[in-house]
Amino acid sequence: MNNLDKYNDIFAQVFGAKVEELGDSYSKENVSAWDSVHQLNIISLMEEIFDLMLDPEDIMACTSYNAGKEILAKNGIEL
Amino acid sequence: MLQGKVALITGAGAGIGKATAQLFAQNGAIVYAVDIKGLDWVADSGFQKTIIPIELNICDFHAVKEAVLRIKKEQGKIDILANIAGLISYEFMSMIDFDKFRMMLEVNVVALIYLMQLTSRLMARQHSGSIINMASMVGAKGAKGQLSYSASKGAVIAATKSAAKELAEHAIRVNAIAPGMVGSDRFKAVLAEKFAQKINDIPFGRLAEPEEIAQLCLFLASDASMYITGQVIGIDGGITM
Numbered sequence: 001m002n003n004l005d006k007y008n009d010i011f012a013q014v015f016g017a018k019v020e021e022l023g024d025s026y027s028k029e030n031v032s033a034w035d036s037v038h039q040l041n042i043i044s045l046m047e048e049i050f051d052l053m054l055d056p057e058d059i060m061a062c063t064s065y066n067a068g069k070e071i072l073a074k075n076g077i078e079l
Numbered sequence: 080m081l082q083g084k085v086a087l088i089t090g091a092g093a094g095i096g097k098a099t100a101q102l103f104a105q106n107g108a109i110v111y112a113v114d115i116k117g118l119d120w121v122a123d124s125g126f127q128k129t130i131i132p133i134e135l136n137i138c139d140f141h142a143v144k145e146a147v148l149r150i151k152k153e154q155g156k157i158d159i160l161a162n163i164a165g166l167i168s169y170e171f172m173s174m175i176d177f178d179k180f181r182m183m184l185e186v187n188v189v190a191l192i193y194l195m196q197l198t199s200r201l202m203a204r205q206h207s208g209s210i211i212n213m214a215s216m217v218g219a220k221g222a223k224g225q226l227s228y229s230a231s232k233g234a235v236i237a238a239t240k241s242a243a244k245e246l247a248e249h250a251i252r253v254n255a256i257a258p259g260m261v262g263s264d265r266f267k268a269v270l271a272e273k274f275a276q277k278i279n280d281i282p283f284g285r286l287a288e289p290e291e292i293a294q295l296c297l298f299l300a301s302d303a304s305m306y307i308t309g310q311v312i313g314i315d316g317g318i319t320m
Contacts, residue, residue, distance in 0.1 A: 053148055
């Protein structure tokens with residue numbers, strides 16, 4: 001499983017999302033289930049799978065599928 | 080009691096923190112002893128392999144995060160956080176030095192909460208952990224001439240209770256210890272005379288030893304206290320009875 005597959009799998013685990021649903025519009029605004037608990041679950045899985053410890057500002061900024069990708073890139077994880 | 084457990088202890092340079100680090104190591108824990116200075120004692124402790132000194136300022140978030148990541152890398156987990164580092168002051172309300180007060184809040188409250196935030200994220204993954212925060216009896220009762228210090232320790236108590244509620248679902252226990260008057264080296268050298276009358280008010284008739292507070296830390300860190308969370312436990316020779 002490559003890093004992108006691992007990243008997509010986080011959204012499958014948290015929201016039950018299919019790969020074809022994930023993209024620019026997959027965000028807090030458009031996904032009704034995306035609340036702060038789910039956001040923390042995404043962060044927790046990102047940290048565990050990619051062996052990171054994210055800063056509070058990253059945790060707060062992780063409000064979309066794309067934002068999560070940017071946060072991973074900022075922390076040296078290539079997707 | 081702590082075989083196989085990994086502990087991070089702040090304020091380990093002296094007093095309660097040092098006594099706790101030694102006691103945890105005696106009980107089988109791997110201890111990361113943190114303080115801004117004063118960790119030379121580790122080299123002669125007989126526990127050089129299981130007590131790892133880390134000199135840093137806990138108000139330096141970057142350094143704290145690096146330390147937590149180091150522990151995660153070396154041990155893969157953190158089982159115990161003992162937030163013992165703290166500043167103390169004795170000032171009447173009209174004489175509060177607000178620069179000192181802000182610094183005290185940074186050390187006693189903000190850094191403590193940041194350490195809880197970081198370590199609890201690791202503990203949540205392993206679905207276990209014990210966080211011990213050093214409060215004070217004055218945080219619950221107040222004290223004439225210690226408004227700023229008691230306010231900071233009151234915040235520690237509130238933070239402990241809120242964290243316990245938030246982290247219970249991850250099986251992370253969060254408790255606070257509220258010592259009375261403790262006979263640290265500094266207290267004995269500088270303040271014992273000033274507080275001689277108050278020492279007479281202690282039903283046990285003496286100050287607590289740092290090692291006695293460390294014993295309560297050990298209990299709260301161990302599985303012997305598995306079902307205890309959100310508590311503020313007094314250890315004060317009966318002065319708050």
